[in-house]
Amino acid sequence: MPQRRQFAAALECLRGAGLRPTRQRLALARLLFDQMARHVSAEQLHAEAVAARVPVSLATVYNTLHQFTSAGLLREVVVEAGRSYFDTNTSQHHHFYHEESGSLQDIAASELSVSALPAAPGGTTVARVDVIVRLRNRR
Amino acid sequence: MPQRRQFAAALECLRGAGLRPTRQRLALARLLFDQMARHVSAEQLHAEAVAARVPVSLATVYNTLHQFTSAGLLREVVVEAGRSYFDTNTSQHHHFYHEESGSLQDIAASELSVSALPAAPGGTTVARVDVIVRLRNRR
DNA sequence: CAATTTTTTAGAATTTCTCTAATTTCTTGA
DNA sequence: TCAAGAAATTAGAGAAATTCTAAAAAATTG
Numbered sequence: 261m262p263q264r265r266q267f268a269a270a271l272e273c274l275r276g277a278g279l280r281p282t283r284q285r286l287a288l289a290r291l292l293f294d295q296m297a298r299h300v301s302a303e304q305l306h307a308e309a310v311a312a313r314v315p316v317s318l319a320t321v322y323n324t325l326h327q328f329t330s331a332g333l334l335r336e337v338v339v340e341a342g343r344s345y346f347d348t349n350t351s352q353h354h355h356f357y358h359e360e361s362g363s364l365q366d367i368a369a370s371e372l373s374v375s376a377l378p379a380a381p382g383g384t385t386v387a388r389v390d391v392i393v394r395l396r397n398r399r
Numbered sequence: 400m401p402q403r404r405q406f407a408a409a410l411e412c413l414r415g416a417g418l419r420p421t422r423q424r425l426a427l428a429r430l431l432f433d434q435m436a437r438h439v440s441a442e443q444l445h446a447e448a449v450a451a452r453v454p455v456s457l458a459t460v461y462n463t464l465h466q467f468t469s470a471g472l473l474r475e476v477v478v479e480a481g482r483s484y485f486d487t488n489t490s491q492h493h494h495f496y497h498e499e500s501g502s503l504q505d506i507a508a509s510e511l512s513v514s515a516l517p518a519a520p521g522g523t524t525v526a527r528v529d530v531i532v533r534l535r536n537r538r
Numbered sequence: 539c540a541a542t543t544t545t546t547t548a549g550a551a552t553t554t555c556t557c558t559a560a561t562t563t564c565t566t567g568a
Numbered sequence: 569t570c571a572a573g574a575a576a577t578t579a580g581a582g583a584a585a586t587t588c589t590a591a592a593a594a595a596t597t598g
Contacts, residue, residue, distance in 0.1 A: 279544095319587080341483045365520065375512050375513075384534040390533065419565085
């Protein structure tokens with residue numbers, strides 16, 4: 261079961277990031293990593309946690325999502341003003357964004373590539389390249 | 400003076416979009432288009448308008464920015480949760496985003512290209528492709 | 539297990555943006 | 569030019585997303 265392994269890896273990573281494996285963080289990690297790769301908002305994850313009878317506040321969900329993101333376990337994808345998702349797939353890839361439904365869909369790195377990236381301006385380095393392909397329903 | 404021409408074009412476009420050329424819209428169009436291409440937030444533009452003694456409310460600034468965007472005069476660029484800019488350059492191009500300073504910088508379409516875009520999922524068409532190259536200060 | 543440190547929490551605060559209902563401005567046509 | 573109608577603007581309330589705060593709870597350490 262690769263998801264279990266991913267969860268175990270998350271624990272490892274938590275420890276590596278100096279984060280204590282608390283009840284809330286473990287439960288959120290389980291919700292995030294014990295299934296297929298997904299794109300989840302803070303509100304969504306909070307709702308899931310509540311539904312799973314994990315006592316956790318929205319503030320902690322935000323804290324945890326940001327900590328996981330800093331630790332490299334998640335990647336934040338901002339699609340429009342006031343709407344961002346956390347992606348459990350942290351490998352290099354891009355996204356389709358369905359503007360009407362607000363949903364995200366992965367584009368594998370092998371399916372799309374950015375060619376000839378210009379040099380980063382002086383004193384800076386490239387932290388990441390995000391490509392969002394925005395979709396509308398046809399006709 | 401190409402900016403003047405751009406402003407005149409904006410007026411044309413306003414009329415084309417069925418928007419009346421009101422005092423506020425004209426003033427905002429002047430602030431937006433009577434200078435080099437720029438990236439501006441709603442708050443910034445509102446502050447500029449107030450400084451220029453143009454009586455305009457923040458609500459109108461938002462309305463106007465969105466109307467201009469719909470009319471194809473502006474392009475909205477969302478860089479992070481709760482932070483978006485309106486770009487007066489609507490030609491196809493991409494962006495560097497300086498995460499520390501929060502500033503945007505254009506990347507000409509000729510300097511970066513997306514190769515081999517996968518087909519849009521069934522029933523959808525590609526509305527736009529956004530590339531954001533995120534920068535951090537080096538060391 | 540006591541002391542220390544970290545985490546969590548509720549709720550307030552902040553930020554960004556949108557809505558509402560009343561007022562003002564613009565346009566049209568007599 | 570004015571009256572009538574349509575559209576735009578406004579202040580302020582309201583929403584939504586996110587962050588902050590200070591106190592309580594939990595985890596770790598010795």
